[in-house]
Amino acid sequence: MTRVFSGIKPTGHLTLGNYLGAMRRWATVDQHRAEALFCVVDLHALTVDHDPARVRRVSRQAATLLLATGIDPGLCTVFVQSHVDEHARLSYLLECVATDGEMRRMVQYREKAARERDRGGSVRLSLLTYPVLMAADILAHRTDEVPVGDDQRQHVELARDIAARFNQRYGHTFVVPRATHPEVAARVMNLQEPSSKMGKSDDSGPGIVYLLDEPDVVRRKIGRAVTDSGQDVRHDREERPGVTNLLEILAACTGGDPEALAGTYSSYGALKKDTADAVVEVLRPVRDRHRELCADPSYVEGVLRDGAARARAVARPTVDAAYRAIGLLPPVPEPALNAAR
Secondary structure, three states, X not given: OOEEEEXXXXXXXXXXXXXXXXXXXXXXXXXXXXXXEEEEOHHHHHHOOOOHHHHHHHHHHHHHHHHHOOOOOOOOEEEEHHHOOHHHHHHXXXXXXXXXXXXXXXXXHHHHHHHHHHOOOOOOHHHHHHHHHHHHHHHOOOOOEEXXXXXXXXXXXXXXXXXHHHHHHHOOOOOOOEEEOOOOOOOOEOOOXXXXXXXXXOOOOOOOOEOOOOHHHHHHHHHOOOOOXXXXXXXXXXXXXXXXXXXXXXXXXXXXXXXXXXXXXXXXXXXXXXXXXXXXXXXXXXXXXXXXXHOOHHHHHHHHHHHHHHXXXXXXXXXXXXXXXXXOOOOXXXXXXXXXX
């Protein structure tokens, strides 16, 4: 069976973009058609300055929201990255295969490093090398497919290159993964800056709809969304980025076609109202289920405990094989160690 792996980074509260671009597909498609693993990649949240208590809190919220969106631990594996040591074990080996030039060509590194320097801060080494950890996340589980948005395609290509290079140098060890990309609303844009992705880092952003926003907050944010000069409602990413973003959100929520929907509106106001109503309805069951799960924390803890055990069972043979292939001595068995004493 095809194996699928994807992860959510707990650097902020999850957004409508995370849901429409990835999480809903994981719940409705991927977990039913494949052997799926979904991970809260908490180690990735340490690449920038962070509050440890907040990372723990947001990690738990992210895991709970994965379940609230319909991901079923009876059908797939849900776990936290730091609970499975094989991710970190494999990451160093892959750093010994990747190159400095590959890391510095990563678009996300260049953009994030520039922002850190502009703020007068220092850039952590982990920000440069975290794409290798992402490759380890993928390759440890012999992943066939990685469902990602446009901004992560380069990282999956890196994982492919590293896997192929390792296999060529040290013998076939890893499956070479491929990226898959949903056709509609793969990249929801910021309501105030429609040229930028709806990211989750800015907790107070008026252009960001969070999965746990109350309905009146959702309506207010969408009602204040930036549109475009002119009056016609047209699906055109270049000339009408704000309106196009609203049309694509509405289409993703209702199952419609954004270009066809454009022809049914003569004003921005009507489009905003219908988009807000559609988003509220799409998020309602997620919020309700999240509330139920928060009332039963032992259930979420059990899911993560069992998921980590299953993930370790999947990853350990591959990582152990990589250690042997690259030339490392196997650990001395415990009985032999005792006998030597």
